Amino acid sequence: MRSGFVELEEKLRILSDAAKYDVACTSSGVDRAGKKGSIGNSMAAGICHSFASDGRCISLLKILLTNHCIYDCKYCLNRRSNDVKRAAFTPDEVCTLTIEFYRRNHIEGLFLSSGVFRSPTYTMEQIYEVVWKLRRVHRFRGYVHVKAIPGADDAVLDEVGLLADRMSVNLELPTADSLRTLAPHKNRDSILKPMSRIRNQIAASRQSMGQTARLERAWGVKGMSNGLFTEDEYQRRLEGEDGFRLEGGGGVFIPGGSGSGIAGGSPVSEPGIGMPEPEPWGAGSRGGTGVLRPPERGLDIRTFAPAGQSTQMIVGATPESDYHMMMVTQALYRQYDLKRVFFSAYIGLNEDAALPAPGSPPPLLREHRLYQADWLLRFYGFRAEELLSEERPNFNVLLDPKCEWAVRHLEYFPVEVMSADYEMLLRVPGIGAKSARRIYNARRFGSLDFPDLKRMGVVLKRAHYFITLGGKQMFPVRLEENRITAGLIDDNRKKNWELSHGECYRQLNLFDDMKLQEAPGAEDFQKAAAGQL
Amino acid sequence: MRIFLCEDSLEGIFTGIYDAWAQDPGHGHVRLSLKDQYEPELFAEYEEIEPDDGKSEKVARSIQRKISGEAFRVVCRAAFSARPERADAIYRFLIEGFRYGGRVLRLLQEPAVAEVFALSRKVANEAHQYLEFIRFEQLANGVLFASISPKSRVIMLVAPHFADRFPDENWVIYDDVREEAAIHGAGEDWITAKIPKDQADAFLEAYGSSDHYEDLWKTFFHSIGIRERENPNCQRNFLPVWYRKHMTEFL
Numbered sequence: 001m002r003s004g005f006v007e008l009e010e011k012l013r014i015l016s017d018a019a020k021y022d023v024a025c026t027s028s029g030v031d032r033a034g035k036k037g038s039i040g041n042s043m044a045a046g047i048c049h050s051f052a053s054d055g056r057c058i059s060l061l062k063i064l065l066t067n068h069c070i071y072d073c074k075y076c077l078n079r080r081s082n083d084v085k086r087a088a089f090t091p092d093e094v095c096t097l098t099i100e101f102y103r104r105n106h107i108e109g110l111f112l113s114s115g116v117f118r119s120p121t122y123t124m125e126q127i128y129e130v131v132w133k134l135r136r137v138h139r140f141r142g143y144v145h146v147k148a149i150p151g152a153d154d155a156v157l158d159e160v161g162l163l164a165d166r167m168s169v170n171l172e173l174p175t176a177d178s179l180r181t182l183a184p185h186k187n188r189d190s191i192l193k194p195m196s197r198i199r200n201q202i203a204a205s206r207q208s209m210g211q212t213a214r215l216e217r218a219w220g221v222k223g224m225s226n227g228l229f230t231e232d233e234y235q236r237r238l239e240g241e242d243g244f245r246l247e248g249g250g251g252v253f254i255p256g257g258s259g260s261g262i263a264g265g266s267p268v269s270e271p272g273i274g275m276p277e278p279e280p281w282g283a284g285s286r287g288g289t290g291v292l293r294p295p296e297r298g299l300d301i302r303t304f305a306p307a308g309q310s311t312q313m314i315v316g317a318t319p320e321s322d323y324h325m326m327m328v329t330q331a332l333y334r335q336y337d338l339k340r341v342f343f344s345a346y347i348g349l350n351e352d353a354a355l356p357a358p359g360s361p362p363p364l365l366r367e368h369r370l371y372q373a374d375w376l377l378r379f380y381g382f383r384a385e386e387l388l389s390e391e392r393p394n395f396n397v398l399l400d401p402k403c404e405w406a407v408r409h410l411e412y413f414p415v416e417v418m419s420a421d422y423e424m425l426l427r428v429p430g431i432g433a434k435s436a437r438r439i440y441n442a443r444r445f446g447s448l449d450f451p452d453l454k455r456m457g458v459v460l461k462r463a464h465y466f467i468t469l470g471g472k473q474m475f476p477v478r479l480e481e482n483r484i485t486a487g488l489i490d491d492n493r494k495k496n497w498e499l500s501h502g503e504c505y506r507q508l509n510l511f512d513d514m515k516l517q518e519a520p521g522a523e524d525f526q527k528a529a530a531g532q533l
Numbered sequence: 534m535r536i537f538l539c540e541d542s543l544e545g546i547f548t549g550i551y552d553a554w555a556q557d558p559g560h561g562h563v564r565l566s567l568k569d570q571y572e573p574e575l576f577a578e579y580e581e582i583e584p585d586d587g588k589s590e591k592v593a594r595s596i597q598r599k600i601s602g603e604a605f606r607v608v609c610r611a612a613f614s615a616r617p618e619r620a621d622a623i624y625r626f627l628i629e630g631f632r633y634g635g636r637v638l639r640l641l642q643e644p645a646v647a648e649v650f651a652l653s654r655k656v657a658n659e660a661h662q663y664l665e666f667i668r669f670e671q672l673a674n675g676v677l678f679a680s681i682s683p684k685s686r687v688i689m690l691v692a693p694h695f696a697d698r699f700p701d702e703n704w705v706i707y708d709d710v711r712e713e714a715a716i717h718g719a720g721e722d723w724i725t726a727k728i729p730k731d732q733a734d735a736f737l738e739a740y741g742s743s744d745h746y747e748d749l750w751k752t753f754f755h756s757i758g759i760r761e762r763e764n765p766n767c768q769r770n771f772l773p774v775w776y777r778k779h780m781t782e783f784l
Contacts, residue, residue: 005749009748009752012752012753013752013756016752016757017756017757033697034697037701038700039700039701040698041698047665049665050666050754050772050780051767051768051772052758052759052768053760053763053765054759054760054763054767054768055770056759062757100746101746101750103677103699103702104668104670104671105695106750345762347761362761364762442639442641444639445642446640446642448642449642452641455647
């Protein structure tokens with residue numbers, strides 16, 4: 001007994017260590033009550049159970065089934081040509097670990113990925129065995145996230161999707177070129193094919209259950225004039241020649257909404273990102289692949305991957321700009337209806353001419369900015385074109401994307417909090433989705449003042465430059481790009497006061513200014529914020 | 534000023550509210566305090582209130598009927614808080630609640646509403662974190678046992694979640710600050726019971742055992758962190774140190 005545990009511990013160490021670079025450790029998106037005779041339930045908000053030493057959440061038992069791999073992707077630690085310890089779990093071991101950890105409230109479920117062993121289809125079958133045993137033998141109702149292995153047979157993929165909560169295919173690199181350089185055994189089409197298959201299966205099975213084909217999104221997002229998830233975009237696509245049917249491709253998925261959006265960010269088709277149109281909606285669901293199978297005894301009917309699908313991209317291994325990453329992200333949300341796109345800062349592990357040198361620090365700030373922008377797309381009704389452009393392809397180091405957008409678009413400000421619409425409230429830096437909703441609810445019954453806003457969760461430190469309340473600003477700040485930028489960059493209150501009450505100047509600093517002939521002026525601040533200095 | 538001293542429980546607070554309202558010297562001249570958490574004042578009359586099921590029932594029913602079910606849940610959560618001002622805050626909130634009805638929860642510009650909203654949010658957040666951070670250990674008799682030391686009285690809020698999650702397990706969640714436990718038998722409903730600390734210790738002593746899965750969990754916990762991204766500040770923000778007292782991976 002004891003020796004079995006030692007062996008299991010060693011396997012767990014190897015295979016969790018190999019899986020740790022995968023980022024999507026979330027357990028959100030599906031609500032499922034528990035049931036007598038089974039174990040587990042699931043909460044749509046997701047539950048993190050612990051936080052590792054890197055501050056990332058541990059929600060699921062994130063492991064590889066095996067780290068044997070027939071591929072030789074350059075960025076990957078488990079590539080064929082690396083000399084690392086290899087191990088493989090049996091399906092029963094994975095089930096036991098999941099159930100036993102789950103009972104002790106260590107985890108929310110299982111996140112199963114795998115190296116490609118023998119062939120993609122064989123690997124996917126192994127994964128299927130694990131998930132089947134978990135659901136049917138152990139009667140597990142917790143969360144299961146499964147990686148779809150590109151190249152695996154569609155039939156296996158469909159079966160896994162009916163048991164798992166979320167599926168994901170890793171895009172890894174945003175362009176086909178980078179993929180060719182770093183992952184010679186993969187190609188763009190083989191990755192996008194399962195993605196579009198999963199999308200279609202999700203849509204078909206959701207519709208057969210009387211839900212909308214597209215996934216649920218955050219409150220209010222589907223009604224935003226400029227957002228990615230507006231209903232009319234999707235409606236236009238559906239009401240093609242053959243009316244309200246999913247089957248039959250009514251042409252391409254028309255990108256772009258009304259175009260009368262707040263920021264006039266005219267909807268464009270993503271230029272030059274090489275993202276082909278997916279198969280038309282529902283194309284994979286014909287021929288009775290079993291998206292609506294009759295419920296077996298004692299089992300619920302469930303939709304295909306009810307928590308949607310996700311993907312991840314590596315940041316910093318290849319020369320793509322933030323603009324490029326965001327346009328790809330946007331295309332994935334629009335065309336593939338992904339629930340999430342994850343970013344993973346590249347950590348130099350392998351030595352290769354095509355890669356950054358090993359030991360170079362991971363681009364954590366860049367990853368952070370991309371996530372911030374991703375939130376703006378999913379919750380705030382922004383589009384990627386509004387945040388970045390070909391001319392300014394990268395995010396600011398000093399300012400977050402929302403602040404940066406605001407200081408560049410002062411024509412929309414100041415916003416009158418008592419009367420502005422919800423969409424405009426969301427665009428004010430310092431007002432988030434929750435506080436915007438609280439303001440929206442409270443202002444109907446009476447006037448607000450600045451302390452009220454603070455109590456509702458507004459970060460006045462950032463918001464006060466951009467809002468008026470009953471026609472008055474909190475402090476008399478002139479709406480000038482350089483002053484606001486300087487104020488936002490330096491949150492120091494005294495400095496903010498000085499900036500709003502006099503000329504733009506800085507405290508003397510012994511080290512920074514040694515080589516400068518003259519004191520930095522207003523333009524220098526602006527340049528520094530714009531990343532030109 | 535009349536100060537009503539009520540017992541620290543939902544019934545106690547509701548009875549206090551009933552009596553304060555019934556005596557009606559005007560809301561401005563009444564205050565509610567808790568028996569074991571108050572500072573005596575010189576120019577005040579004190580009245581001790583004994584909890585009364587009938588009265589607290591009436592208050593609970595009026596909140597649900599005249600305000601809303603959500604308001605009742607907010608009030609309950611606020612009552613589970615550990616702040617000494619909670620009884621009075623609930624009283625002030627109900628004054629506004631009976632005036633405005635169901636929409637009162639949106640009126641965050643009213644100080645009384647904002648106060649109860651903040652109390653309730655704090656308790657709800659702590660309860661959610663306990664859903665995350667409770668760690669069961671498996672005892673020799675198969676019982677899953679978890680100890681917690683929460684600031685608020687979260688046991689009533691977390692137990693339903695685990696009852697739903699583990700319907701066929703025997704489990705105990707023990708709040709060692711309030712010496713109170715939620716106990717669930719396989720296939721049955723959960724109950725709460727007062728259990729003194731020494732009894733709980735004796736129970737653990739009798740059935741405690743070493744558990745290999747805890748070692749496996751520690752292995753997993755340590756190998757899943759990426760060394761190149763180490764960030765203890767971020768870890769502490771999400772998982773404050775005071776929660777770690779009972780967590781397997783930090784023991």
